[in-house]
Amino acid sequence: MKIAALAGGIGAARFLVGLRAAVPEAEVTVIGNTGDDISLHGLRVCPDLDTVMYTLGGGISAARGWGREDETFAVQDELAAYGVGPAWFGLGDRDLATHLVRTEMLAAGYALSAVTAALCERWKPGVTLLPMSDDRVETHVVLAGDDRRAIHFQEWWLRLHAGSPAESIIPVGAEDAKPAPGVLEAIAAADVVLFPPSNPVVSIGTILAVPGIADAVRTGGAPVVGVSPIIGGAPVRGMADACLTAIGVETTAAAVAAHYGARAAGGLLDGWLVDTADADTAAAAPGGVTVVARPLFMTDVTATAAIARAALELAGV
Amino acid sequence: MKIAALAGGIGAARFLVGLRAAVPEAEVTVIGNTGDDISLHGLRVCPDLDTVMYTLGGGISAARGWGREDETFAVQDELAAYGVGPAWFGLGDRDLATHLVRTEMLAAGYALSAVTAALCERWKPGVTLLPMSDDRVETHVVLAGDDRRAIHFQEWWLRLHAGSPAESIIPVGAEDAKPAPGVLEAIAAADVVLFPPSNPVVSIGTILAVPGIADAVRTGGAPVVGVSPIIGGAPVRGMADACLTAIGVETTAAAVAAHYGARAAGGLLDGWLVDTADADTAAAAPGGVTVVARPLFMTDVTATAAIARAALELAGV
Numbered sequence: 001m002k003i004a005a006l007a008g009g010i011g012a013a014r015f016l017v018g019l020r021a022a023v024p025e026a027e028v029t030v031i032g033n034t035g036d037d038i039s040l041h042g043l044r045v046c047p048d049l050d051t052v053m054y055t056l057g058g059g060i061s062a063a064r065g066w067g068r069e070d071e072t073f074a075v076q077d078e079l080a081a082y083g084v085g086p087a088w089f090g091l092g093d094r095d096l097a098t099h100l101v102r103t104e105m106l107a108a109g110y111a112l113s114a115v116t117a118a119l120c121e122r123w124k125p126g127v128t129l130l131p132m133s134d135d136r137v138e139t140h141v142v143l144a145g146d147d148r149r150a151i152h153f154q155e156w157w158l159r160l161h162a163g164s165p166a167e168s169i170i171p172v173g174a175e176d177a178k179p180a181p182g183v184l185e186a187i188a189a190a191d192v193v194l195f196p197p198s199n200p201v202v203s204i205g206t207i208l209a210v211p212g213i214a215d216a217v218r219t220g221g222a223p224v225v226g227v228s229p230i231i232g233g234a235p236v237r238g239m240a241d242a243c244l245t246a247i248g249v250e251t252t253a254a255a256v257a258a259h260y261g262a263r264a265a266g267g268l269l270d271g272w273l274v275d276t277a278d279a280d281t282a283a284a285a286p287g288g289v290t291v292v293a294r295p296l297f298m299t300d301v302t303a304t305a306a307i308a309r310a311a312l313e314l315a316g317v
Numbered sequence: 318m319k320i321a322a323l324a325g326g327i328g329a330a331r332f333l334v335g336l337r338a339a340v341p342e343a344e345v346t347v348i349g350n351t352g353d354d355i356s357l358h359g360l361r362v363c364p365d366l367d368t369v370m371y372t373l374g375g376g377i378s379a380a381r382g383w384g385r386e387d388e389t390f391a392v393q394d395e396l397a398a399y400g401v402g403p404a405w406f407g408l409g410d411r412d413l414a415t416h417l418v419r420t421e422m423l424a425a426g427y428a429l430s431a432v433t434a435a436l437c438e439r440w441k442p443g444v445t446l447l448p449m450s451d452d453r454v455e456t457h458v459v460l461a462g463d464d465r466r467a468i469h470f471q472e473w474w475l476r477l478h479a480g481s482p483a484e485s486i487i488p489v490g491a492e493d494a495k496p497a498p499g500v501l502e503a504i505a506a507a508d509v510v511l512f513p514p515s516n517p518v519v520s521i522g523t524i525l526a527v528p529g530i531a532d533a534v535r536t537g538g539a540p541v542v543g544v545s546p547i548i549g550g551a552p553v554r555g556m557a558d559a560c561l562t563a564i565g566v567e568t569t570a571a572a573v574a575a576h577y578g579a580r581a582a583g584g585l586l587d588g589w590l591v592d593t594a595d596a597d598t599a600a601a602a603p604g605g606v607t608v609v610a611r612p613l614f615m616t617d618v619t620a621t622a623a624i625a626r627a628a629l630e631l632a633g634v
Contacts (some may be wrong), residue, residue, distance in 0.1 A: 042359075042421040074389050078414030082439050093410045104359040121471030122399050 001317060004190035004222070006132075008033050008203025010065040010237060011229055013055035013296075015196035017263060018304025020056065020126050022214040023312065026128040029186035031213070033198070035139035035171045035206035036111065039155045040089060041079065043099040044106055047154075048203065049116055049131060057123025059094075065237075068094040083154035088159040096103040113180040130186070132207040139202055141246075142167045149164040153202060162242035169201055169246050172211040178218075187216040195226035195235060195269075197296065200256050201243035208268070217268055223315040224263060225271035226309060228253040231296055232277040254284035257291070264288030271314035273307070290314060318634060321507035321539070323449075325350050325471040325520025326365040327382040327554060327564035328615075330372035332513035335621025337373065337443050340629065345444040346503035348530070351429065351517070352488050353521035355471045357406060358396065360416040361423055364471075365520065366433055366448060367415060369558055374440025376411075382554075385411040405476040430497040447503070449524045452494035456519055458563075459484045470519060479559035481499040486518055486563050491526040495534075504533040509632040512543035512586075514613065516551065517573050518560035526584070534585055541580060542588035544624060545570040548613055549594040571601035574608070581605030588631035590624070607631060 054060040068221035071092035111134040139153035144167040241251040261267020371377040388409035428451040456470035461482040558568040578584020596610035
């Protein structure tokens, strides 16, 4: 079985661990969001790609869900002693080595997809991890209010904790970006396309903003099943509610399904897996989307594998 | 009193601590060697400038004499896990922050002298630390033997421990380099110019290879006094003997004095401070160079301050 999955960070990474456990023989291609990428101290940092890579490769901090286990922060502390920030982005020493290798390879002319493959040679995540694009896309947030200042998504997310309302969220560069090599091919060859429980706006939405990707999902031969990141009217983690509000979508499983839309009606979804708390979503979901309710809290690998199996069953594969 | 000192790494840094203790009121300008600089993982590393800055700023590893106290090596260990070397260059986590700040400032267009001044804002070394040049000079070593391969000085020094004979030692780029802003001015304004006990070839020699610097020392109004880095026919630390052999100079205090030459005869030195073990150097030294013998082992700050005072006395200042 061939699976293509669009992926943000922590939620997607944990889901993919369950998916790998559920169908260890499947060929999984993960199409990762790079809109969260940021340049810090001259280094190219790809938080979502690294979260997926470290999580599937066994190097993730279990407690934090991002960054490396047994991490230290000597470099960041020293940078602060030089008066160099930002303090709001946690840049660990072990993690930093990844960014050094990536930045040097990019400077040498390698594409991000080639760099990601090289990094994965060490981590052996058991999936093919592709960036959504080798072109630079950077999500910026235009703050609501008088100054309408645009800031990097990470500053909004980490420094402001998404607490300052966004007027709009813009994946800068997306319209001119091309899908990375293998992305459209993986979607076309897939037996099923999955949307893990990632942020519908700044993770899945950003990937879908790269021209060609949404069309490939929409018009491909494979069924498309999403796992709701919203349970009982709130995001399971992160601040997806603030992102959804910015694009005028309610923070409910049903509203997110309606936002994606039914493939039968020119949208993206065939199936939508919601939590048992949202079983009533079936009635509110758009026509043409089959809704199934199952426990969606990814409490451990066993529970997460069950969620993945439910998504595959819903897809009929 | 204004003092200009040419400086390599560990030996010079320790001497300068003694000099600062001996004449705390003096205005000291340190002209640092940058020929040892190396780019690692895309970062610009300036070992000699940093050794002087950390030593005078209280951040040096007392045990190693280079790099930071309480250092960790998480980044380098991780780079090794990616298969990225070299292992022979010790790149600590704390130290790395310095290289990140430097590299980003250089990339932003600041000159190395401006970057060094910015880094010194934190370390407050109590001297004005200048790189010999803002232009890139990189010391390469041509190995003797059949392949005559040229390698970076640091590879020869750290990986080969200078154990593979050098056919020649070339400060690549020196002939086109200009002295950094303030270098010639500091020499012209000095009441005394000092050569601390640094490597005569790859430290002092490299600085003097930047067009204009040797002339300024040679023709300036200030007396020039050197402190021998050779005691009893051997370098006090490092492998200066291998460097001296490469340029056909014996590893003796007298031969190094002769290599520098007497200012009176178009050379560089007025005075040459040697260890008591080399008191006989006076007879062998070139005419016009006043030789004084004193204990030169820099065992502690008190002993080192006495050496600095002896050098200033020899200069008559």
